Amino acid sequence: xxxxxxxxxxxVKRTGEKVFLECVQDMDHENMFWYRQDPGLGLxxxxxxxxxxxxxxxxIPEGYSVSREKKERFSLILESASTNQTSMYLCASTGxxxxxxxxxxPGTRLTVT
Amino acid sequence: KNQVEQSPQSLIILEGKNCTLQCNYTVSPxxxxxxxxxxxxxxxxxxxxxxxxxxxxxxxxxxxxxDADTKQSSLHITASQLSDxxxxxxxxxxxxxxxxxxxxxxxxxLVSP
Numbered sequence: 001x002x003x004x005x006x007x008x009x010x011x012v013k014r015t016g017e018k019v020f021l022e023c024v025q026d027m028d029h030e031n032m033f034w035y036r037q038d039p040g041l042g043l044x045x046x047x048x049x050x051x052x053x054x055x056x057x058x059x060i061p062e063g064y065s066v067s068r069e070k071k072e073r074f075s076l077i078l079e080s081a082s083t084n085q086t087s088m089y090l091c092a093s094t095g096x097x098x099x100x101x102x103x104x105x106p107g108t109r110l111t112v113t
Numbered sequence: 114k115n116q117v118e119q120s121p122q123s124l125i126i127l128e129g130k131n132c133t134l135q136c137n138y139t140v141s142p143x144x145x146x147x148x149x150x151x152x153x154x155x156x157x158x159x160x161x162x163x164x165x166x167x168x169x170x171x172x173x174x175x176x177x178x179x180d181a182d183t184k185q186s187s188l189h190i191t192a193s194q195l196s197d198x199x200x201x202x203x204x205x206x207x208x209x210x211x212x213x214x215x216x217x218x219x220x221x222x223l224v225s226p
Contacts (some may be wrong), residue, residue: 004156042117042202042216059172090156099145099164102214104156113187 004105006091012111019078021092021108027034031094032074033102034066035057038088043090049074065113115140117217119203125223130193134220136186136203144206148177148188151200151219160188160201193224 008023025032031050035043035058045058047066053064063085067075074093078085091105117138126132138146145164149157161170161177163186169178174191190197203217 009154040218043219044216045214067218099162101159101162102147104149104158107154107156109154 003077004091004093004103006089006105006108008108010109010111012113013078013081014113015082017081017112019110019112020082021076021089021091021110023074023076023093023105024072025074025091025093025103026072027093027095027103028071028102029095030071031096031100032068033092034064034074034076034092035061035090035092036060037089037090037107041094047078081110083112086110086112105107115205115207115215117203117205117215119201119217119220121220122218123221123223125225126193128193128195128226130223132190132193132222134188134190134201134203134222136217138184138186138203138205138215138217140184140205140207140215142208143181143184144208145184146177146179147204147206147214148175148186149202149204151202153199157202186211190222195224195226198222198224 004025033048034046049055049068065077089108092102094100094102120135147162148160151157163179177190200219202219207213
């Protein structure tokens with residue numbers, strides 16, 4: 001079974017803090033993704049990575065950065081958290097063969113106060 | 114503009130009853146269509162993935178249909194159970210290779226005893 005894990009289920013941070021969200025997958029997938037999910041808006045892609053040290057901006061990258069130093073790990077960084085970054089953050093991974101089924105982690109609910 | 118619209122936004126049904134959720138999309142070029150189930154506070158889990166050439170696919174009590182001509186899909190749930198209470202998200206893949214996904218905002222289903 002594919003497993004995507006995220007470092008925290010719930011996080012509460014203060015405005016201006018630097019926040020790290022970690023994601024690890026155990027299926028040797030090349031592609032990893034970070035999304036945020038807000039009520040009424042669906043999932044929106046923040047960043048994705050198709051290889052170690054490679055990254056591409058998604059639809060809403062402003063205020064975020066990412067790091068992929070190892071194939072299994074993809075980190076999302078909020079350099080200076082703001083209240084409008086309060087959201088559910090979902091990590092996903094997919095391989096490069098077949099139909100590219102995307103496997104999601106359990107999510108991190110981040111609250112910025 | 115690539116869009117995925119789902120209806121209804123929310124639905125309440127009695128345990129044991131059937132229901133059908135709708136998905137209309139304007140995504141081009143089309144690669145595949147996915148239905149995900151997302152329990153509250155959890156990451157989405159894949160139910161079905163259909164390519165252009167498939168018009169129906171089942172996963173237990175879940176049956177998805179696809180009409181690529183009219184760009185419509187439906188998810189039919191048979192003999193609903195309390196555990197079916199969740200959000201159901203329709204996702205369309207806009208291109209091959211790197212899998213540009215367009216997410217609907219979901220239908221929230223509540224199965225009542």
